[in-house]
Amino acid sequence: MALRTLVSRRTLAAGIGFRQQLRGVQTFSLPDLPYDYGALEPAISGDIMQLHHQKHHQTYITNYNKALEQLHDAISKGDAPTVAKLHSAIKFNGGGHINHSIFWNNLSPVSEGGGEPPKGSLGWAIDTNFGSLEALVKKMNAEGAALQGSGWVWLGVDKELKRLVVETTANQDPLVSKGANLVPLLGIDVWEHAYYLQYKNVRPDYLKNIWKVINWKYANDVYENECP
Amino acid sequence: MSWCCCNRLSTSSSLVTSDLWRQFNIPCRLSNVGLRQKRSVSAYYGLKTPPYKLDALEPYMSKRMVEIHWGEHHRGYVESLNKQIEKNDIFYGCTMDELIKLTYNNGNPLPEFSDAAQVWNHDFFWESMQPGGGDIPKLGLLQQIDKDFGSFTIFKDKFIEAALTLFGSGWIWLVLSREEKRLAIIKTSNAVNPLVWNDIPLIGLDLWEHAYYLDYKNDKANYVNVFMNHLVSWDAALGRMARAQAFVNLGEPKIPVA
Numbered sequence: 333m334a335l336r337t338l339v340s341r342r343t344l345a346a347g348i349g350f351r352q353q354l355r356g357v358q359t360f361s362l363p364d365l366p367y368d369y370g371a372l373e374p375a376i377s378g379d380i381m382q383l384h385h386q387k388h389h390q391t392y393i394t395n396y397n398k399a400l401e402q403l404h405d406a407i408s409k410g411d412a413p414t415v416a417k418l419h420s421a422i423k424f425n426g427g428g429h430i431n432h433s434i435f436w437n438n439l440s441p442v443s444e445g446g447g448e449p450p451k452g453s454l455g456w457a458i459d460t461n462f463g464s465l466e467a468l469v470k471k472m473n474a475e476g477a478a479l480q481g482s483g484w485v486w487l488g489v490d491k492e493l494k495r496l497v498v499e500t501t502a503n504q505d506p507l508v509s510k511g512a513n514l515v516p517l518l519g520i521d522v523w524e525h526a527y528y529l530q531y532k533n534v535r536p537d538y539l540k541n542i543w544k545v546i547n548w549k550y551a552n553d554v555y556e557n558e559c560p
Numbered sequence: 561m562s563w564c565c566c567n568r569l570s571t572s573s574s575l576v577t578s579d580l581w582r583q584f585n586i587p588c589r590l591s592n593v594g595l596r597q598k599r600s601v602s603a604y605y606g607l608k609t610p611p612y613k614l615d616a617l618e619p620y621m622s623k624r625m626v627e628i629h630w631g632e633h634h635r636g637y638v639e640s641l642n643k644q645i646e647k648n649d650i651f652y653g654c655t656m657d658e659l660i661k662l663t664y665n666n667g668n669p670l671p672e673f674s675d676a677a678q679v680w681n682h683d684f685f686w687e688s689m690q691p692g693g694g695d696i697p698k699l700g701l702l703q704q705i706d707k708d709f710g711s712f713t714i715f716k717d718k719f720i721e722a723a724l725t726l727f728g729s730g731w732i733w734l735v736l737s738r739e740e741k742r743l744a745i746i747k748t749s750n751a752v753n754p755l756v757w758n759d760i761p762l763i764g765l766d767l768w769e770h771a772y773y774l775d776y777k778n779d780k781a782n783y784v785n786v787f788m789n790h791l792v793s794w795d796a797a798l799g800r801m802a803r804a805q806a807f808v809n810l811g812e813p814k815i816p817v818a
Binding site for chain 1: 628632633636674727728729730749750751768769770773774777778
């Protein structure tokens with residue numbers, strides 16, 4: 333697992349996964365996790381992490397690549413109706429890939445600092461925007477629990493206004509769909525597949541426990557990069 | 561607690577349903593209005609029991625999964641709906657169908673909508689399956705499927721494809737469209753159902769992940785195929801179709817000769 337960890341750190345750091353050239357189309361492949369599947373227990377079980385990463389995330393990537401190839405073909409043939417039709421599959425599967433890639437970085441085993449409150453300027457910004465970290469957690473939990481169906485709850489920063497925001501997105505819509513200036517710092521997956529094997533229908537318990545393995549260091553780094 | 565009372569009553573009403581089912585060999589869908597009680601009872605709609613034992617769909621749908629899906633998720637929607645109606649009784653006395661159409665509010669759903677629709681959807685889903693289901697539709701329903709889709713095989717492929725290309729949580733429906741006077745396959749997101757467009761549903765398939773995750777994990781395709789091959793109740797669909805034809809004339813108009 334040590335080798336895997338090393339490789340994964342590099343791939344994740346390089347951006348949203350590996351890129352490969354295939355028939356002139358840039359395709360994507362599954363980034364490794366920067367920790368073992370079982371490393372987030374008991375907050376999130378190893379079974380969930382493994383299925384979530386190997387099956388769900390992989391399926392988004394597979395279908396995203398498929399859609400990109402079809403798009404490439406359609407464009408080269410000048411087939412405008414097909415180009416337009418592919419929009420929804422690209423948004424859904426591409427969004428699934430982007431969102432999950434961020435999500436893996438948002439989590440960290442307790443032994444590696446998971447759950448430790450944000451240090452640095454993000455901590456101050458949270459106090460300024462929401463009153464306290466507890467108030468932010470409460471707000472995100474409430475919005476995540478109230479989200480109908482499948483989707484994500486986000487902490488983002490508006491890079492123009494330099495202001496933190498909490499948003500939800502439906503299905504696999506990425507945060508940027510809520511505003512061109514929004515940069516995701518922390519995304520919590522509230523699809524049922526993210527918690528069902530362990531928490532069943534009790535989404536609020538999942539939301540309560542996930543904070544124990546949140547990687548605030550990652551969120552802080554992204555924040556400081558956007559708001560130096 | 562009011563809920564217990566309500567649940568007991570709804571169980572007995574479902575016994576009536578299954579008696580009728582046996583008698584006519586057609587799943588009779590009694591009004592699913594649930595229970596409206598005028599006394600100081602806070603439960604307005606009841607949790608209907610599926611028309612078979614909770615282990616009756618094994619091995620295609622495990623007892624454990626049905627127990628949680630019906631006993632936790634479906635019950636949760638009923639309880640949450642009743643809580644909302646209790647706070648705001650403007651909808652008091654509506655049938656479930658009326659409540660869904662009113663709270664859909666022409667596409668700007670009110671807070672009660674998703675619970676109301678999910679209660680109805682799950683009632684409809686349980687009654688869209690039967691032990692020993694699958695196979696092919698009978699009589700007029702098969703003829704109508706042949707007419708509107710080309711063949712049952714084509715219909716089945718289209719239904720499965722619709723399920724596999726649904727984004728996020730939602731439902732797949734076989735409906736009789738009132739407007740077009742033909743059968744159609746419809747995808748809906750989250751809680752939305754075809755009643756809001758005034759279509760008449762014949763079959764509903766739950767594609768929220770909670771509907772299959774414990775048994776099938778991420779393998780949605782397997783779940784959908786098993787539903788079509790072993791679970792779907794074409795008897796129920798035929799009964800619904802027979803009632804739907806009271807509202808939709810599928811044949812040539814019959815003009816009486818003077």
